[in-house]
Amino acid sequence: xxxxxxxxxxxxxxxxxxxxxxxxxxxxxxxxxxxxxxxxxxxxxxxxxxxxxxxxxxxxxxxxxxxxxxxxxxxxxxxxxxxxxxxxxxxxxxxxxxxxxxxxxxxxxxxxxxxxxxxxxxxxxxxxxxxx
Numbered sequence: 001x002x003x004x005x006x007x008x009x010x011x012x013x014x015x016x017x018x019x020x021x022x023x024x025x026x027x028x029x030x031x032x033x034x035x036x037x038x039x040x041x042x043x044x045x046x047x048x049x050x051x052x053x054x055x056x057x058x059x060x061x062x063x064x065x066x067x068x069x070x071x072x073x074x075x076x077x078x079x080x081x082x083x084x085x086x087x088x089x090x091x092x093x094x095x096x097x098x099x100x101x102x103x104x105x106x107x108x109x110x111x112x113x114x115x116x117x118x119x120x121x122x123x124x125x126x127x128x129x130x131x132x
Contacts, residue, residue: 007034007037008030008031008033008034008037009030009034010031010034010035010037010038010039013035013039013041013044015031016031016032016035016039016044016045016048019031020048020051020052025055025056025057025059025060028052028055028057028060028063029057029059029060029063030063032048032049032052032060032063032064032067033063033066033067033070035048035067036049036066036067036068036070036071036074037070037074042071042075042077045067045071046068046071046078046079046082048064048067049064049065049067049068049071050064050079050081050082050085051064052064052067053065053068053085053088053089058092058094058096058097059096061089061092061094061097062089062092062094062096062097062099062100062101063100065085065086065089065097065100065101065104066100066101066103066104067104068082068085068086068104068107068108069086069103069104069105069106069107069108070107072104072107072108072111072112073107073110073111076111076112077112078108078112078114082108083108083114083116086101086104086105086108086116087101087105087116087117088101089101089104090102090105090116090117090118102117105117
């Protein structure tokens with residue numbers, strides 16, 4: 001094991017569509033992040049993020065939600081349903097999904113001036129050291 005970070009590889013939209021069709025969670029988990037970072041066509045990756053945001057695998061689901069944050073930063077826009085998807089991720093049963101949604105929420109607030117976090121819940125986390 002090394003302490004070096006490797007950027008995810010993105011072989012293109014065809015690979016993304018094939019991975020979604022095959023429903024290979026191991027591949028999709030990394031590929032959706034790579035697509036959100038490198039895909040040049042907003043609609044292609046946005047639709048994939050929305051579709052995968054309800055995936056049964058928590059890593060795929062969380063990374064798809066994180067991808068929405070990347071898209072907010074990269075393209076300066078999101079579709080109408082994106083804030084609700086991120087908000088739903090903030091209360092997901094999975095701590096991984098909640099963490100990725102929290103990162104995405106920060107991107108939506110910073111890059112699009114859209115606040116999806118509940119102010120009272122956020123204050124409560126800060127007051128009690130982050131308890132759920």
